[in-house]
Amino acid sequence: MDLTLKIWRQNGPQEKGEMKTYPISGVEEDMSFLEMLDFLNDKLINEGIEPVVFDHDCREGICGMCSLFINGEAHGPGRKVTTCQLHMREFKSGDTIYIEPFRAKAFPIIKDLMVDRSAFDRIQRAGGYISVNTSGNTIDANAIPVPKENADKAFDAATCIGCGACVATCKNSSAMLFASAKISQFSLLPQGQPEAKERVLNMVHQMDLEGFGNCTNTGACEVECPKGISLENIARMNRDYLFASLSSNK
Numbered sequence: 001m002d003l004t005l006k007i008w009r010q011n012g013p014q015e016k017g018e019m020k021t022y023p024i025s026g027v028e029e030d031m032s033f034l035e036m037l038d039f040l041n042d043k044l045i046n047e048g049i050e051p052v053v054f055d056h057d058c059r060e061g062i063c064g065m066c067s068l069f070i071n072g073e074a075h076g077p078g079r080k081v082t083t084c085q086l087h088m089r090e091f092k093s094g095d096t097i098y099i100e101p102f103r104a105k106a107f108p109i110i111k112d113l114m115v116d117r118s119a120f121d122r123i124q125r126a127g128g129y130i131s132v133n134t135s136g137n138t139i140d141a142n143a144i145p146v147p148k149e150n151a152d153k154a155f156d157a158a159t160c161i162g163c164g165a166c167v168a169t170c171k172n173s174s175a176m177l178f179a180s181a182k183i184s185q186f187s188l189l190p191q192g193q194p195e196a197k198e199r200v201l202n203m204v205h206q207m208d209l210e211g212f213g214n215c216t217n218t219g220a221c222e223v224e225c226p227k228g229i230s231l232e233n234i235a236r237m238n239r240d241y242l243f244a245s246l247s248s249n250k
């Protein structure tokens, strides 16, 4: 395949970036999108040009590191796939492909296509955990009955990989799909109840501090989420937040 790549190049967080054009030949349709970028970088290195910086780790759709806006869509044209699982057979020879970083005020660009998503880590740290007594008297988790419907919904919420596509896609740069998934995975289970009120209050507070926008129910996040996280989680988080605010002394 012969392609024309238009790639965002930016030297650092404070630098001015621009789209640069890279024609490339010999791309195979069985390459993943990231393998195609590796192929490009080999070519750039051989030509003495600085390679394109992009984020990746597992390349299996698990870690949430690959975060590219491809032809105006987070993770590209596929549905429920991450950039690392996108293959070049989705494109055809002669195509021009626009590749940009995830853009949001709370995700500053580090270099080229790599952004800093540590705001997500700080939201997680604000309450995305449960405290369990591990003194030896811990109740076996399997001994606590959980309704099947709640177990399924908690598991679905737990599949969020923290990629940030929801933020990059939202016109308000809202992180509510992410935060609501991280809260729901505990709020639906008995083990999440002791800290439930503090969790939702603290995580929503941290989300606001990080500079993410609000949710205006357009639903774009759900469409672009590679893990199919449901908007139902946002509604649950809003209910839990209201209840916790009304019954808290904070």
Ligand code: SF4
Binding pocket: 159, 160, 161, 162, 163, 164, 165, 166, 167, 177, 178, 181, 221, 224, 225, 226, 227, 228, 229
């Ligand atoms: S909710 Fe979906 S799009 Fe948002 S961070 Fe989680 S997996 Fe990514």
Ligand code: FES
Binding pocket: 055, 056, 057, 058, 059, 060, 061, 062, 063, 064, 065, 066, 082, 083, 084, 085, 161
């Ligand atoms: S590199 Fe891990 S999800 Fe894509």
